[in-house]
Amino acid sequence: MTLPSEAMNGTETAREPRRNEVLHHVTALIGEHGIDGMTMRQVAHATGLSTGTINYHFGNKRGLVLAALASAGEAPEGVVPGGSPLARLRRLLASFVLDAPERRAWWQFWVEVAAQSARDEELRRHERARQMAQRRHVEELIEEGIRREEIRADVEAASAAEPLLALATGLAIQQLTAPDDVTVHRAFDALEEAVRGIATSSAISESASA
Numbered sequence: 491m492t493l494p495s496e497a498m499n500g501t502e503t504a505r506e507p508r509r510n511e512v513l514h515h516v517t518a519l520i521g522e523h524g525i526d527g528m529t530m531r532q533v534a535h536a537t538g539l540s541t542g543t544i545n546y547h548f549g550n551k552r553g554l555v556l557a558a559l560a561s562a563g564e565a566p567e568g569v570v571p572g573g574s575p576l577a578r579l580r581r582l583l584a585s586f587v588l589d590a591p592e593r594r595a596w597w598q599f600w601v602e603v604a605a606q607s608a609r610d611e612e613l614r615r616h617e618r619a620r621q622m623a624q625r626r627h628v629e630e631l632i633e634e635g636i637r638r639e640e641i642r643a644d645v646e647a648a649s650a651a652e653p654l655l656a657l658a659t660g661l662a663i664q665q666l667t668a669p670d671d672v673t674v675h676r677a678f679d680a681l682e683e684a685v686r687g688i689a690t691s692s693a694i695s696e697s698a699s700a
Contacts, residue, residue: 512537512544516558521598525555525606559603559616575635576685576693582628583681586658588665589674597662625651632688640693650688657684 515536519528530551534541548554573581588594607613628651635641658681664672686694 510561512539513554513558513561516554517599518595520555520558520602521595524602530554555603556612556616558599559613559620574640575631575638576640576689579628579631579635580682580685582631583654583658583685584678586662586681587674587678588662589678594666597666601663601666621655625655628655635689635693639690641688642690645688654684657681 512533516528516533519532519536523529523532528551530541530544533539533544533554537544544554548557572578585593588597603613604617607617629647632641632645632647632650636643636645636647661672661677661680665674665677
């Protein structure tokens with residue numbers, strides 16, 4: 491999808507970033523107002539575009555929601571290239587620690603989508619695909635970590651990925667709903683302990699000395 495020249499300042503290279511900016515506003519508005527509470531007028535006000543322009547390129551409000559869900563992918567900083575498998579796993583799990591406004595806003599968006607998907611088959615299908623891709627990514631990191639002797643050889647990737655993500659997701663939700671009970675520091679410590687539970691002693695030692 492491309493937005494018209496009024497939104498793009500006439501440059502082709504600006505179009506994709508501008509589209510991403512629109513969807514960023516949509517995710518923030520959904521997090522703040524919910525899917526049902528978000529209006530096209532709010533999106534127009536936040537983006538500086540007319541409702542007609544938005545409808546032309548996204549079809550309708552549902553099209554905006556689906557596009558936002560597809561573009562959101564992982565939480566901010568959830569997938570970062572480079573580094574050892576154990577380091578990348580730590581960074582991925584750190585995206586469940588709500589220590590930044592952008593990350594907290596993303597999780598507010600995700601909670602709204604997850605709640606709506608319980609009643610919406612199409613949203614549920616999109617969310618299931620996102621979760622499956624995320625779980626597979628964690629499994630691949632664990633498998634690579636085993637090959638590089640950073641993660642214990644007796645760890646089974648498929649069995650370890652599910653509880654890791656369940657713990658991380660639960661901590662993220664608790665940070666939103668009960669911030670006084672689960673601080674970002676406690677969430678970080680719990681996830682770090684979970685990683686240490688599957689890491690080899692040598693990898694733990696290297697991390698401690700780094």
